[in-house]
Amino acid sequence: VRWFVHPLRVRYQETDQMGVVYHINYVNWFEIGRTELIRQMGYPYRRIEELGLLLPVLEAEAKFRQPARYDDVVHIYTKIEQFTSLRLDFSYEIRRQDPSIAETIRFQAEAGPANAGEVTPQGELLATGMTRHVWVNRSWKPVRLEKEAPELYELLASINRFTNS
Amino acid sequence: VRWFVHPLRVRYQETDQMGVVYHINYVNWFEIGRTELIRQMGYPYRRIEELGLLLPVLEAEAKFRQPARYDDVVHIYTKIEQFTSLRLDFSYEIRRQDPSIAETIRFQAEAGPANAGEVTPQGELLATGMTRHVWVNRSWKPVRLEKEAPELYELLASINRFTNS
Amino acid sequence: VRWFVHPLRVRYQETDQMGVVYHINYVNWFEIGRTELIRQMGYPYRRIEELGLLLPVLEAEAKFRQPARYDDVVHIYTKIEQFTSLRLDFSYEIRRQDPSIAETIRFQAEAGPANAGEVTPQGELLATGMTRHVWVNRSWKPVRLEKEAPELYELLASINRFTNS
Amino acid sequence: VRWFVHPLRVRYQETDQMGVVYHINYVNWFEIGRTELIRQMGYPYRRIEELGLLLPVLEAEAKFRQPARYDDVVHIYTKIEQFTSLRLDFSYEIRRQDPSIAETIRFQAEAGPANAGEVTPQGELLATGMTRHVWVNRSWKPVRLEKEAPELYELLASINRFTNS
Numbered sequence: 001v002r003w004f005v006h007p008l009r010v011r012y013q014e015t016d017q018m019g020v021v022y023h024i025n026y027v028n029w030f031e032i033g034r035t036e037l038i039r040q041m042g043y044p045y046r047r048i049e050e051l052g053l054l055l056p057v058l059e060a061e062a063k064f065r066q067p068a069r070y071d072d073v074v075h076i077y078t079k080i081e082q083f084t085s086l087r088l089d090f091s092y093e094i095r096r097q098d099p100s101i102a103e104t105i106r107f108q109a110e111a112g113p114a115n116a117g118e119v120t121p122q123g124e125l126l127a128t129g130m131t132r133h134v135w136v137n138r139s140w141k142p143v144r145l146e147k148e149a150p151e152l153y154e155l156l157a158s159i160n161r162f163t164n165s
Numbered sequence: 166v167r168w169f170v171h172p173l174r175v176r177y178q179e180t181d182q183m184g185v186v187y188h189i190n191y192v193n194w195f196e197i198g199r200t201e202l203i204r205q206m207g208y209p210y211r212r213i214e215e216l217g218l219l220l221p222v223l224e225a226e227a228k229f230r231q232p233a234r235y236d237d238v239v240h241i242y243t244k245i246e247q248f249t250s251l252r253l254d255f256s257y258e259i260r261r262q263d264p265s266i267a268e269t270i271r272f273q274a275e276a277g278p279a280n281a282g283e284v285t286p287q288g289e290l291l292a293t294g295m296t297r298h299v300w301v302n303r304s305w306k307p308v309r310l311e312k313e314a315p316e317l318y319e320l321l322a323s324i325n326r327f328t329n330s
Numbered sequence: 331v332r333w334f335v336h337p338l339r340v341r342y343q344e345t346d347q348m349g350v351v352y353h354i355n356y357v358n359w360f361e362i363g364r365t366e367l368i369r370q371m372g373y374p375y376r377r378i379e380e381l382g383l384l385l386p387v388l389e390a391e392a393k394f395r396q397p398a399r400y401d402d403v404v405h406i407y408t409k410i411e412q413f414t415s416l417r418l419d420f421s422y423e424i425r426r427q428d429p430s431i432a433e434t435i436r437f438q439a440e441a442g443p444a445n446a447g448e449v450t451p452q453g454e455l456l457a458t459g460m461t462r463h464v465w466v467n468r469s470w471k472p473v474r475l476e477k478e479a480p481e482l483y484e485l486l487a488s489i490n491r492f493t494n495s
Numbered sequence: 496v497r498w499f500v501h502p503l504r505v506r507y508q509e510t511d512q513m514g515v516v517y518h519i520n521y522v523n524w525f526e527i528g529r530t531e532l533i534r535q536m537g538y539p540y541r542r543i544e545e546l547g548l549l550l551p552v553l554e555a556e557a558k559f560r561q562p563a564r565y566d567d568v569v570h571i572y573t574k575i576e577q578f579t580s581l582r583l584d585f586s587y588e589i590r591r592q593d594p595s596i597a598e599t600i601r602f603q604a605e606a607g608p609a610n611a612g613e614v615t616p617q618g619e620l621l622a623t624g625m626t627r628h629v630w631v632n633r634s635w636k637p638v639r640l641e642k643e644a645p646e647l648y649e650l651l652a653s654i655n656r657f658t659n660s
Binding site: 017018023024027028031049054056057058059060061062063064067140 | 347348353357361389392397
């Protein structure tokens with residue numbers, strides 16, 4: 001099983017008065033992780049919406065182990081957990097990076113789709129999670145991705161095979 | 166000059182690690198203040214968008230005097246500062262309420278449009294602000310409110326006359 | 331099993347470009363639900379933090395059924411699912427209210443602790459969820475609530491007995 | 496006059512149901528711009544808070560010209576507008592980048608403090624703004640930076656001389 005990675009730096013706004021990241025922001029980061037996964041494969045989520053498709057969240061789960069703090073560099077690790085023409089499930093890990101090595105990893109992560117999936121999660125585990133999604137059109141009716149967007153379907157299928165190889 | 170009032174309680178999520186309300190949330194509260202002003206006059210902002218009209222913000226200003234804290238009851242005071250068929254400007258005051266009297270004031274504020282504009286700002290002044298808006302259609306082209314939504318135009322004109330009487 | 335209720339109106343800021351409430355805001359509303367539950371019993375969450383206690387989230391889960399929209403009046407229904415001296419679990423329902431009856435229910439809900447727990451969930455079910463928490467001190471070390479804040483422990487125990495009676 | 500730059504990509508969560516970035520997020524980006532300016536000079540804002548200093552916002556202003564959209568790459572341009580031992584003012588420009596050249600600019604911007612201030616704003620102007628700040632200690636009493644953190648004072652003075660040279 002292989003992961004995609006996206007780095008980010010914790011924003012001041014993401015803290016609360018406990019002095020740590022407000023827990024709900026991890027779930028925001030999950031969303032960034034899955035859209036960046038799709039982008040790394042060359043298919044921006046913006047283009048999905050231009051096709052008239054939406055990918056709303058049916059379920060979300062998160063477990064919080066250690067708090068992230070302002071200015072931390074964290075990595076969002078994302079992989080496709082399940083994939084059909086109707087549904088798409090992702091799982092996630094949020095990990096804190098050692099600032100001294102964060103920059104190196106970042107450039108590695110940005111090196112592009114070729115090795116995008118080669119990443120092994122590293123750093124202190126802060127949170128894990130899962131989201132389940134369904135493909136719908138603009139009227140919120142379920143659609144079959146294979147029919148509505150065959151190119152995107154093939155792309156996700158190939159990521160899925162790769163991830164679970 | 167007369168004000169409209171809307172009470173709210175500070176949410177945990179609205180704090181940051183300084184232990185006070187993250188400053189940008191006051192600007193969120195300004196938006197709540199102006200939509201509640203219009204609602205108190207019997208015209209929900211939702212209906213404005215159903216007419217195909219949007220009221221984007223051209224300019225916003227805020228001055229912060231004292232920080233609000235988690236669980237405070239604050240009052241958003243809003244008034245129309247300027248009004249034409251093309252433009253709409255609001256000004257705002259955010260004031261902290263004494264918890265013991267907050268409830269009373271709240272019920273007074275909810276008593277409805279009849280006396281909605283009769284309110285005199287009270288409580289510790291935390292922030293003041295101003296926003297400038299322009300009426301546009303869904304393609305973001307400026308429109309004349311008098312032509313596109315005469316009923317709403319008349320309503321705002323009457324509030325404006327009342328406020329500045 | 332009995333529920334506590336807290337009403338709120340959807341803010342413009344809570345929407346996203348799908349035209350509905352951004353899914354993560356439901357999890358924000360869960361937090362509002364549980365702090366309001368404690369407040370309705372006469373113990374503001376602010377006072378808990380003044381005792382040096384924090385109640386961070388260990389796990390959160392949400393299932394999304396129907397989207398809420400801007401300006402909807404929704405009810406957050408909250409109950410204590412599990413309670414010990416170390417842990418506290420809540421479950422939640424978010425339901426959309428018919429605007430015409432929303433106001434009546436609101437006043438009923440505000441009538442105070444005496445009948446706070448008597449509420450039967452009503453309205454269209456939009457989302458359900460669960461959160462698990464642990465009591466910690468300011469150094470994020472687990473503590474026993476019974477020892478650190480016996481008054482609060484007794485209060486929660488009484489709510490718990492009541493809820494599950 | 497010279498500017499510091501920080502690139503970012505618009506998050507889904509930052510949109511609202513007008514289909515564009517919710518206006519208040521630009522003010523969030525201003526904060527990211529000023530903390531990144533200080534970081535580029537080798538002084539993370541986190542270290543400022545470790546010294547017991549806070550830099551709350553006294554005033555904020557923003558003018559909105561064109562909306563940013565989901566997935567846009569925008570540049571936050573920041574400069575120090577005024578600087579004394581007691582006060583610090585910043586001004587900002589938010590500009591949309593052509594995606595094809597966005598990556599190049601990004602790496603240039605990350606090349607480090609040596610040429611950090613050499614940037615000339617480019618791209619479509621979306622918003623401008625200003626914030627005024629005051630140095631305070633943890634009890635929110637004003638302090639003189641020159642006395643409390645002479646190293647930081649010297650650093651900001653040197654940026655200020657450079658910016659206005």
